[in-house]
Amino acid sequence: MFIDTRTVEQNSVIETTVCIIGAGVAGITLALEMSRAGVDTCVLESGGFGPDDETRDLYRGENAGLPYTFADGSRSRYFGGSSNCWGGWCRPLDPWDFDKRDWIAHSGWPFGLDELAPYYARTHELLKLGPQNFDPAYWEREIGRPDVRRLPLGTGHMRDTVAQFSPPLRFGKVYREELSRSARVRVFLYANVLNIDADAQGTSISRVRVGTITERKMSVNAKIFVLATGGIENARLLLASNNVQAAGLGNANDLVGRYFMDHPRMMSGKVRFRPGTPRNKLYDIKYHYQNAAVSAHGTKISSQFAPNPEWMARERLLNSRVWLYSRWYGEGSAGSEALIRFKEALMQKDQPGRNVRADIATMAAHPLDTVGFGLTRLLQWPALITGVTLQAIVEAVPDPDSRVTLSAEKRDRFGMPRVKVEWRLGDQVQRTFDKTFALLAQELQLAGVADVELDAPLEGRSWPTKLEGTWHHMGTTRMHDSPREGVVDRDCKVHGMSNLYIGGSSVFPTVGxxxxxxTIAALSLRLAGHLVRQLDLPDIVGNLRLEAANSSSMSIQVQPQVETLPIAASALTTLMKEQ
Ligand SMILES: Cc1cc2nc3c(=O)[nH]c(=O)nc-3n(C[C@H](O)[C@H](O)[C@H](O)COP(=O)(O)OP(=O)(O)OC[C@H]3O[C@@H](n4cnc5c(N)ncnc54)[C@H](O)[C@@H]3O)c2cc1C
Incomplete structure (x- = not known):
């Protein structure tokens, strides 16, 4: 059921069992699981069913670190969250991303890939992905096209990997109907959580306070609260909820907001294919969204090159991915940018300040660039590709000084301090970019495919303006068994609090x-199972056992240790097959 909070009685008090704050991928996944398990649940979502400027403004704040955009265009603040604008790339973390690596400070998760494997398996249905197979040989065989061929890799330091694309699934659209029919879940729209109230001892949450832009007030009491407002906002809400603990909730050890990470993204070099080398679309990012995309059985995929774990250990490097990037005719011009914005407007993507008339005028003023770019995107004529470069993303280092804090001066319309983001990246990231680009250049040369003229190395220089993030906000409430090193424990429960949990990528201690x-979706499925077990509601458990006995398709694992074992085993086998 959906409720417009602007219409509830002033100062209403809502009672529920589980209160989920935020309806993005994490919040909606949890809500679906609670609904299927029959748990009385409230979801509090800041926005409505579409974007609006006043709500979007609540995400704006100060940037104090590297040039970085974290509000408009980088997060969507309405039902579905940033799944309203995401690209759909999906691939589980690598097994070594969970390890403590002695050359990466603060690295490692409290558990390994095997713990998440059964939940990764279930994300394929949730995210509408293809078969749970990330083996490049499988996809090359199934696609079976001469322009989609794996390259031989000769150095022994690099492998190729596969990412699958979700359609991309807009959670707010796809799961709206199921939630609106749910007898157990109430979704409050336009419900901005303004404060999470702890009891006097600061060890449990008693209620959350909610306000609407129209100045309606409400509060929600629950047994369990889950904060799922995204990697930046999770930290902001904890820090701003400081009426009992002055440093904010869960922040006894000054960790909330620290270790903020995004995947830095860079391009480098000019790739010159050797004469007679046919165009290979498997590794070129530009071929994955188009009509003739690289796909099999209805699933689009792309392949990236990745360093082998032994080489990373020997060179003391971070994890990375690198691929080819064709530049279309007209790319980056005023006309092509207007065309992209125009298309996004047609697709109702969440972008502020859109001016369709101005974009049409710009396109008309630059017909060659606009039409050339549009045709190249549509028809992929090799003659209209002006060049090919390399693009990479690198694992960010968990750095306590890269952080999200509260602005000292600026407040939003509710009086809540605006967020201040300070994104930092160090030498190890630069060295990983340099070595990754150089290794792929060597591989292409060895394979007899291309020569690459690389840009100047990054290490030891200040970051160039072409450095970008990837809209992945992670690490600000990191997971660790010790409260001295993490905000949440392995069950995503805030250390020192009995009933406050966190969903989303803010819990990632390392990010691969x-x-x-x-991984957000897998962790949410895992958290849902944990919550249901914590609640230990006999009628629910009984119902689910009956359901599980009557049906082979399981909606929630009441006893994951028993019922998910076969899935876990097959998931892990598939994930390991490609290593
Ligand atoms: C342009 C773009 C492309 C991307 N592409 C990819 C991709 O290809 N692959 C990939 O893996 N990831 C991608 N991402 C990242 C991906 O979108 C996020 O990882 C994911 O959506 C995060 O989900 P979440 O539920 O944790 O948070 P969010 O999606 O941010 O959801 C948080 C929800 O909480 C609500 N909220 C916030 N504050 C409050 C409050 N105070 N009270 C109540 N509600 C509140 C928000 O309105 C929102 O609905 C992309 C992101 C962007 C912006």
């Missing part, structure tokens, strides 16, 4: 070089 959302 794969996109985060599939």
């Amino acid at each position: 070089a794969n996109f985060p959302t599939i």
Whole structure:
């Protein structure tokens, strides 16, 4: 059921069992699981069913570190969260991303890939992905096209990997109907959580306070609260909820907001294919969204090159991914940018300040660039590709000084301090970019495919303006068994608090070089199972056992240790097959 909070009675008090704050990938996944388990649940979502400027403004803040955009275009603040604008790239973390690596300070998770494997398996249905197979040989065989061929890799230091694309799934659209039919879940729209109230001892949460832009007030009491407002906002809400603990909730050891990470993204070099080398679309990012995309059985995929774990250990490097990037005719021009914005407007993507008339005028003023760019995107004529470069993303280092704090001066319309983001990246990231680009250049040369003229190395220089993030906000409430080193424990429960949990990528202690959302979804499924077990509601458990006995398709694992073992085993086998 959906409720417009602007219409509830002033100062209403809502009672529920589980209160989920935020309806993005994490919040909606949890809500679906609670609904299927029959748990009485409230979801509090800041926005409505579409973007609006006043709500979007609540995400704006100060940037104090590297040039970085973290509000408009980088996060969507309405039902579905940033799944309203994500690209859909999915690949689980690598097994070594969970390890403590002695050359990466603060690295490692409290558990390994095997713990998440059964939940990764279930994300394929949730995110509408293809078969749970990330083996490049499988996809090359199934696609079976001469322009999609794996390259031989000769150095022994690099492998190729596969990412699958979700359609990309807009959670707010796809799961709206199921939630609106749910007898157990109430989704409050336009419900901005303004404060999470702890009891006098600061060890449990008694309620959350909610306000609407129309100045309606409400509060929600629950047994369990889950904060799922995204990697930046999770930290902001904890820090701003400081009426009992002055440093904010869960912040006894000054960790909330620290270790902020995004995947830094860079391009480098000019790739010159050797004469007679046919165009290979497997590794070129530009061929994955188009009509003739690289796909099999209805699933689009792309392949990236990745360093082998032994080489990373020997060179003391971070994880990374690197691929080819064709530049289309007209790319980056005023006309092509207007065309992209125009298309996003047609697709109702969440972008502020859009001016369709001005974009049409710009396109008309630059017909060659606009039409040339549009045709190249559509038809992929090799003659209209002006060049090919390398693009990479690198694992960010968990750095306590890279952090999200509260602005000392600026406040939003509710009086809540605006967020201040300070994104930092060190030498190890630069060295990993340099070595990764150089290794792929060597591989292409050895394979007889291309020569690459690389840009000047990054290490030891200040970051160039072409450095970008990837809209992945992670690490600000990191997971660790010790409260001295983490904000949440291995069950995503805030250390020292009995009933406050966190969903989303803010709990990632290390982030690897794969996109985060599939791992957010897997962690949310795992958290849902944990919550249901914590609640230990006999009627629910009984119902689910009956359901599980009557049906082979399980909606939630009441006893994951028993029922998910076969899935876990097959998931792990598939994930390991490619290593
Ligand atoms: C342009 C773009 C492309 C991306 N592409 C990819 C990709 O290809 N692959 C990938 O893995 N990831 C991608 N991402 C990242 C991905 O979108 C996020 O990892 C994911 O959506 C995060 O989900 P979440 O539920 O944790 O948070 P969010 O999606 O941020 O959801 C948080 C929700 O909380 C609500 N909220 C916030 N504050 C409050 C409050 N105070 N009270 C109540 N509600 C609140 C928000 O309105 C929102 O609905 C991309 C992101 C962007 C912006």
